[in-house]
Amino acid sequence: MSSATEALITPFVGQTGGLLRALHALQAGVGYIDASAIPVIADVFNLTKAEVKGVVSFYSDFRRAPAGKHSIKICQAEACQAVGGRSLTDKALRALDLSFGETDSAGAVTIEPVYCLGLCASGPAAMVDGKLRGRLDPNLFADELVQLQKDGAK
Amino acid sequence: MKVYVPLDTAAVAVGADEVVEAIVAEAEARKVAVEIVRTGSRGMHWLEPLVEIERVGGARVAFGPVSVGDVKALFEADFASDHALAHGDPAEIPYLKGQDRQTFARCGIIDPLSFGAYCKSGGLAGLKRAASIGAVETIDEVMTSGLRGRGGAAFPSGIKWRTVAGAEAEQKYIVCNADEGDSGTFSDRMILEGDPFLLIEGMVIAGLAVGATKGFIYLRSEYPVAQRVLGQALEIAQREGLLGADAGGSGCAFDIELFMGAGAYICGEETSLLESLEGKRGQVRAKPPLPALEGLHGKPTLVHNVISLCAVPSVLANGGSWYHDFGVGRSTGTMPFQLAGNVKCGGLVEVAFGLSLHDLIYKFGGGTRSGKPVKAVQVGGPLGAYIPPSKFDMMMDYETFGKIGAGVGHGGIVVFDEDADLAQQAKYAFDFCAEESCGKCTPCRIGSVRGSEVMAKIISGSDVTENIELLTDLCEVMEDGSLCAMGGMTPVPVLSALKYFPEDFRAVKEGK
Numbered sequence: 161m162s163s164a165t166e167a168l169i170t171p172f173v174g175q176t177g178g179l180l181r182a183l184h185a186l187q188a189g190v191g192y193i194d195a196s197a198i199p200v201i202a203d204v205f206n207l208t209k210a211e212v213k214g215v216v217s218f219y220s221d222f223r224r225a226p227a228g229k230h231s232i233k234i235c236q237a238e239a240c241q242a243v244g245g246r247s248l249t250d251k252a253l254r255a256l257d258l259s260f261g262e263t264d265s266a267g268a269v270t271i272e273p274v275y276c277l278g279l280c281a282s283g284p285a286a287m288v289d290g291k292l293r294g295r296l297d298p299n300l301f302a303d304e305l306v307q308l309q310k311d312g313a314k
Numbered sequence: 315m316k317v318y319v320p321l322d323t324a325a326v327a328v329g330a331d332e333v334v335e336a337i338v339a340e341a342e343a344r345k346v347a348v349e350i351v352r353t354g355s356r357g358m359h360w361l362e363p364l365v366e367i368e369r370v371g372g373a374r375v376a377f378g379p380v381s382v383g384d385v386k387a388l389f390e391a392d393f394a395s396d397h398a399l400a401h402g403d404p405a406e407i408p409y410l411k412g413q414d415r416q417t418f419a420r421c422g423i424i425d426p427l428s429f430g431a432y433c434k435s436g437g438l439a440g441l442k443r444a445a446s447i448g449a450v451e452t453i454d455e456v457m458t459s460g461l462r463g464r465g466g467a468a469f470p471s472g473i474k475w476r477t478v479a480g481a482e483a484e485q486k487y488i489v490c491n492a493d494e495g496d497s498g499t500f501s502d503r504m505i506l507e508g509d510p511f512l513l514i515e516g517m518v519i520a521g522l523a524v525g526a527t528k529g530f531i532y533l534r535s536e537y538p539v540a541q542r543v544l545g546q547a548l549e550i551a552q553r554e555g556l557l558g559a560d561a562g563g564s565g566c567a568f569d570i571e572l573f574m575g576a577g578a579y580i581c582g583e584e585t586s587l588l589e590s591l592e593g594k595r596g597q598v599r600a601k602p603p604l605p606a607l608e609g610l611h612g613k614p615t616l617v618h619n620v621i622s623l624c625a626v627p628s629v630l631a632n633g634g635s636w637y638h639d640f641g642v643g644r645s646t647g648t649m650p651f652q653l654a655g656n657v658k659c660g661g662l663v664e665v666a667f668g669l670s671l672h673d674l675i676y677k678f679g680g681g682t683r684s685g686k687p688v689k690a691v692q693v694g695g696p697l698g699a700y701i702p703p704s705k706f707d708m709m710m711d712y713e714t715f716g717k718i719g720a721g722v723g724h725g726g727i728v729v730f731d732e733d734a735d736l737a738q739q740a741k742y743a744f745d746f747c748a749e750e751s752c753g754k755c756t757p758c759r760i761g762s763v764r765g766s767e768v769m770a771k772i773i774s775g776s777d778v779t780e781n782i783e784l785l786t787d788l789c790e791v792m793e794d795g796s797l798c799a800m801g802g803m804t805p806v807p808v809l810s811a812l813k814y815f816p817e818d819f820r821a822v823k824e825g826k
Contacts, residue, residue, distance in 0.1 A: 176530065176611070177573055179593035184574060218595040218752075219576035221535055237497030238692055239728045241742070242655030243683060275579055275746070276495055277536050278503040280728065281359035281653060281660025282324050290538060294327035 164190075165200045179205055179215055183222055192223035220272075228263040228270040229312040232305060233287040236273045239280035248284040248298045249273075255302035256309055268312025269305070315341070315348045316368035320422065322355035322507045323539045324500070324661075329381060330363040336385040337365070344389060354508015356422035357662030358409055360683075366404060367393045376404040409659060409678060414640060416648045417624045418501075418664045421508035427546055429554050432511040438562060440627030444519045445564035452523040453479055456626065458634025460646030465491055465582070465619030466694065466723040466799075468712050474616060477606040478524040481614035486526035488517050489591065489610060489617045492533040492540070493575050493582040496695025498654040498726030502620035504662055506533070506540040509624075510547035511556070514570060516623035518561045519630055521568040524616050529570040532587050535577055545572055579696075579750040583798050584617045586752055597752045598798045619724070621650060641667035645711035645722075653679045655692075655728035672706040674727060686731040690815065692739075694723025696746050697803035699810035700736060720806065736815035741769035743807040751800060758801025761792045765808065775822030782812065782819060 168189045169182035182201065187193060193216050202209045216222045234249050253259060256271060263270040279285035282294030286301070288308070293301075319325070319334050334350055341348035356364060356376075364378035365388075377388060377399040384399060391397050401407055404422075415421075424431040432438075444452045457472030478486060490513065494502040505512060517529045533541055548570055551557045561568035573591055575581050581590045585599035588610050609615025625647060629637045638646045645667035651674055653660045658680035675681070675691060682688055690700045699720035701708070708714050715722050730739075744765035751758045765788055772781045789805035796802040812819055 176571070177591050177593040180576060180590065181573075181593075184576065214595050215593070218597075219578050221575075221577035237746075238696060238739070238742070239498045239654040239726075241739075242728055242730045242734065274536060274577075275750070276497045276499075277327075278323055278494065278500040279327050280498045280500055280655065280726065281657065282327055282362070283655070285327065287536075292323050292327040292539070294324065 162196075162200050165197045166204060169201060169204055173204060179207070179212070180219075183216060183219075187222060192226050195224070225263075226267075228267050230269045230289055230308050231287075232269055232271045232308075233274040234271070235275070235277050235279070235283065235285045237276040237280075239276075240283035240285055243283045244298060245284040248286070248296055248301060251298045251302040252305055255306050264309060264313075266309075266313035268309045315346055316351065317348055318351045318353050318366040318368070318374065319363060320355040321352035321426075321539065321543070322362075322422075323503060323537070324355055324359045325362040325364070326539060328362050328379065332382050333363045333365065333380050333385065336382045340385050340389050346389075351425050353423060354421040354426050355504055356404055356410060357418065357504060358407065358659070359661040360659050361401070364404070374404055376401040376407070409661070409663075412678065413664050414648050414666050415664050416628050416640070417512070417621060418505065418509070418650060418662065420512070421505060424509070426508050426510055426543055427550060429511065429550050429556075432509070436631065437511055437627075438515060438556075440630035441515050441519055441562045441564065444522055444630045445562070449479065449523045449525065452519065452630065455630055455634040456523070459625075459629045459637035460634075460641075460644065461622065461625055461629060461637065462645075462712065463619055464621035464625070464649070464724065466496070466721065468722070471618070471622055474606055474618075475520070475524055477604070478526070478614045478616045481607050483614050485528070485611075485613050486524060487610045487613060487615040488520045488524070488526045488529040489588065489615055490517060490529065490531040490620060490623055491582060491584060491587055491617055492531050492537075492620050493587060494537075494620070494724070495534060495579040495582045496724050496726050498692065498695060498728035499652050499724045500654075501650040501652055501662055501725060503537050503540050505620060505624050506537070507543050510544050511551065512624045512627060513544075513620055514547065514551050514556060515562070516626040517570060518556065518564070518568050519626050520616055520618065520623060521561070522564055522566050524614075526616065527567045527569070529568065530591060530610070531570060531572050532575060532581070532591055533572060534575045534581075541572070541574065548572060579746075580752045580800055583800060585798070587617070588615065595752070597754045598800075600797060621724075642709065642711050643713055645713060649710070649722070649725050651710065651725045651727060653727055653729070656682045656684055656731045657729040658683050667709075667711040669710050670706065671701065671708050671710055671727070674710060675706065675729060679729065682729060682731045684731045684733075686733065688729055689732045689734050690730045690736060692728040692730070692807065693726070694721045695726050696743065697721075697799060697806055698723050698726070699806050700739065700814060701810070702814040720810065721803075735821075736811040736818040737769065737773050737821065740808040740811040740819075741766055741773065743804055744769060747800060747804040755795070755797040755801060757792045757795035758797070758804070761788055761796075761801060762804060764788060765792075765804070769808075772819055773822065778820055778822075785812070
């Protein structure tokens with residue numbers, strides 16, 4: 161773990177904003193920022209563990225546990241609220257039987273809130289596995305997510 | 315056959331990539347040679363995916379919204395101009411024709427990654443002029459233009475430029491704030507995806523003028539398409555010499571690095587952005603010192619929003635007084651307003667300041683998407699005021715909005731129909747602040763949580779009069795005691811909702 165972590169983060173030492181770049185790279189490589197990586201990062205960047213943990217926990221992009229096979233983010237912001245974003249959210253959560261921030265027991269899906277995807281004239285909007293989606297129908301989207309959850313559990 | 319299809323997020327999110335695949339497959343089956351050009355978006359988001367066909371002679375005909383299922387029929391009809399999805403010459407569509415497209419002049423028309431197309435359509439004229447007239451006169455042009463920061467604070471750009479230029483330091487920076495987190499806004503995203511060289515040119519001009527050799531673009535991670543397009547544009551700009559030791563033939567060095575945010579709204583606040591860019595928690599810094607004097611790494615830094623920097627090339631190319639002639643009073647130039655939420659014709663409307671809110675919502679927007687009456691609009695993002703229809707004759711400019719305690723912000727207009735509950739929207743304003751507060755100052759960190767609790771009580775009908783009094787008091791503390799606009803302006807949506815829609819706050823008590 162430690163040497164793999166080091167290899168991913170070391171290139172960013174000395175760069176402007178190197179720690180954030182390193183955390184993005186680590187998450188892209190491993191999928192999340194494991195607690196065991198914190199002392200390694202602290203050592204490489206010559207920071208305290210508290211400083212590193214403080215940065216990791218500040219930004220909602222950085223996960224501290226592995227995510228499900230599929231990642232779902234639903235926009236919660238005002239422009240999507242105005243076109244049924246709340247209903248989209250409620251139906252999706254109910255269909256998956258999850259709350260925001262949770263991953264199902266099979267590790268198939270993780271569902272999270274997101275605050276604006278820049279699709280404010282094409283809402284309600286979401287992001288599924290990095291792909292942007294606009295003008296979603298709450299019922300069709302819930303069905304699609306259930307299928308994703310079934311497929312992901314296989 | 316030449317076919318233009320947007321690569322813009324608003325097109326891709328409703329199937330533009332799939333439509334391209336279908337066009338390519340259908341053309342292959344029919345043995346028709348087809349050249350696909352991916353462009354930015356014209357900004358008529360209700361028509362996306364908007365497909366344009368180039369006729370012999372270069373005239374374009376637009377079709378939209380095109381779904382995968384429409385492609386076969388469009389081929390069968392030979393993309394006839396009288397097809398049900400046809401809109402004729404896109405430039406003649408009233409929504410576009412009624413605009414003053416300056417910053418967005420190229421967006422949706424050219425391939426955003428064709429440096430040749432950029433140069434052929436007037437690109438680099440601003441930089442060439444800036445290089446020939448020198449730093450002092452370049453700043454004078456920006457001063458004359460009356461350009462004010464388009465990110466939300468509306469601070470006069472020329473004064474900021476002069477401050478950074480006057481600061482003595484061995485290193486200065488240009489930082490572009492592309493952390494466009496306000497709900498209802500997408501103008502930064504559109505220009506980054508549709509005309510990225512314009513931003514690069516604007517940043518090079520700013521660098522020459524203030525004596526900075528290094529720029530950063532801080533982009534939010536929620537914009538993957540913008541990240542890809544901008545990343546490629548920066549590589550091309552390097553290769554073409556627009557960036558580098560002799561940036562754009564100016565004789566000065568300038569380089570730009572793209573830096574990705576990590577999902578924190580507060581990093582759109584300039585000092586928080588600088589902390590984040592230094593790899594730290596995005597916590598707000600106390601001002602002074604101003605970033606213009608002590609910014610990134612403690613060095614003089616010009617922090618500007620994307621749209622402010624994108625206005626610069628045309629200011630330089632045409633002169634500051636040309637730009638100043640657009641708009642009204644001290645709100646000079648054009649503003650890309652963004653019509654969002656429950657609106658029939660949502661999208662980007664770049665016009666000179668001075669149009670009324672009514673014209674934007676009805677003349678351009680066509681009213682609500684749901685067909686129900688408009689109940690309110692929120693102008694200027696999550697920290698902006700909720701405005702009732704009785705105020706829609708207000709002019710969209712900085713001074714008019716300032717008078718009623720509201721702001722134009724980044725130009726987002728979110729429309730709500732009569733189903734909206736403004737007490738719920740007021741609660742959401744606190745919830746959002748609680749979620750996104752950086753935690754540095756108490757009024758924002760604690761006030762947002764307490765505000766949400768008080769709103770929950772009001773919504774449930776418990777001691778409504780007393781709780782509204784408490785709410786008003788709390789808002790006063792947040793306004794006066796917060797370190798930045800996050801806590802200081804969260805009361806704006808709350809108090810405007812209370813002022814204009816008091817019945818929503820008393821719905822339970824009055825048994826509605």
